[in-house]
Amino acid sequence: MANKVYTDQLPGRTLVVNGEEFLFFSGTSYLGIPVNEQFRNCVLEGMARYGTNYSSSRNSNLQLRVFEEAEDYLATYTGSEAAFTMSSGYLAGQALVQTLQGSGYFIYAPNTHPALWRSTADEVIGDYDAWVGPMLEQVQGSKEEHIILVCNSLDPLKARNHGFSWLSALPTDKQITLVVDDSHGFGVTGEDGAGIFAQLKARLQPNVRLVVASSMGKALGIPAGMVLGDKALIDKLRHSHYFGGASPAIPAYLYAFLRCETVFKEARQKLFSNIEYFLKHLEHPAQFSYFDRYPVFGVHEHRLAAYLQERGVIISSFRYPTPADDPITRVILSSAHTEGDIQRITGLINEFVKV
Template identity: 35%
Template structure:
């Protein structure tokens, strides 16, 4: 069932049937309506303007881009960083870049369509990928594309599929859209965790909007690779992220950490109360609980709770539902959700 909103859905949504508690979306840290966060953003819009549409290759440049990219690289743990206007642009920049090289590119199951590009080979599981890597020509460099948070338990938190592969000569590209700002020390995502694996090269890309509450994408990797991506027509020809967005991200870390603490508390409370964890696919400390039971979605809705629920990634796909715990929620919201699930 579709619901149309007139304002940002936080812990509750207003529908034509009245008010419902909302456990969906991707606003994990509940930043989008926080007064202090909005004040930072507003101040930066006044300073930098609402939008900057010039190419990053222009002869007139904002210094905030270099400052923010250096800051983000340190934050995530990479040598270098490239910022873009969205997570889709970030992931497409990387996937399109490899689509016109001599590399052989494998796309793993449940990876987001933002990583899709021409010439990729889709594999059904990591066993098929293992066999494909053994069969490829020795001189061919392999690129492996995956989502860190795939909602089906293939990757985060243990990345057992990757650990089963010989990755020493592989480039691993990870879309960490649902991890950046949310998981890892201080919300740094999975970069440092994956860096512990014996792989040839690591590139992390994706949206920072879900974890940091701002319209922004990023690519993280080695200085050499980031510089190569910086020289591509896609990067040079696209509008950058808003400079006000980058400035706000740099200035708001104390707010983000406070919200992450609240999120961790809400997640801990929910996990302690729910009596049927087997109903869900839950990925480590990520605040989402995936399920395919349409009757459970209906049960929640009948008890005035709306969750994320739609066929994914296409209209012909199986209905995927997801409970999302966020920093928006109050302890009473969490109690109510657990009580309704326990009644099912």
């Protein structure tokens, strides 16, 4: 595992540490949006119109149209009936699960993000695939009328795409709500980066209600969170104290989001090209865990992180979920990387295998 580094600079494709420049293959900015000049210009346009922040309640007698415009766009874009935005993915997730609290029996998948916990008692550590069978038995044998299943859409730490083949095995005689955290997929996966909502919706029986919560701050670089679902649920969220009591998303960023569809699309295509280029130049791709068109590559040999850092390349490597656990080491690509950057890291990885 590599040593921790400290910097005062926002990382993009590179990072400066104590005056030394490193290539940076870490973080969750998959589309490189925070360092995208076109996006930054749109944010500045938004700030010229709305200022740096909107310090008011969404229930105020003054209503900014950009909130409704962004939520209508998100619903159309993802194929959901309605959408709801807040100032962060964590807050959006909390608003959702606390609103659902008391309406049904919760079952959590392993490693579900804390944004969707009602309390720390909801933490489950384990293997997703091993969870599926017992979960189905529990749902089928339960006397509860309403079951609320909570899980992630994928595992960005182990670079695994969660299978949802088990949806067809859910009982049809119970009310089931499926809550999915798509924070690490939204903007990258799905048709035009629209995430997992439409894919899952097409596979569900009528008795299963789908709700997707997500940060918009990963791939899309928007400091906001969202919930996608049916109109009845979204209306209930709008009447919660979370909606009225919390500051909303920064309007300037929603303004930029609505005007940067082409920017996101071009960045997504560049990301897919970088993924393809990375795999093409690896001599032993089997040393990584990864799945199709996703920019995270799990590293089996943790010594690679220190080896690369000594040679001017920083990748993601830290112990998770606690300092006592085994390290999670990954190479993470972004749209900001050049072919030269990728040639550099793949060359070093190929050398490492021979050491």
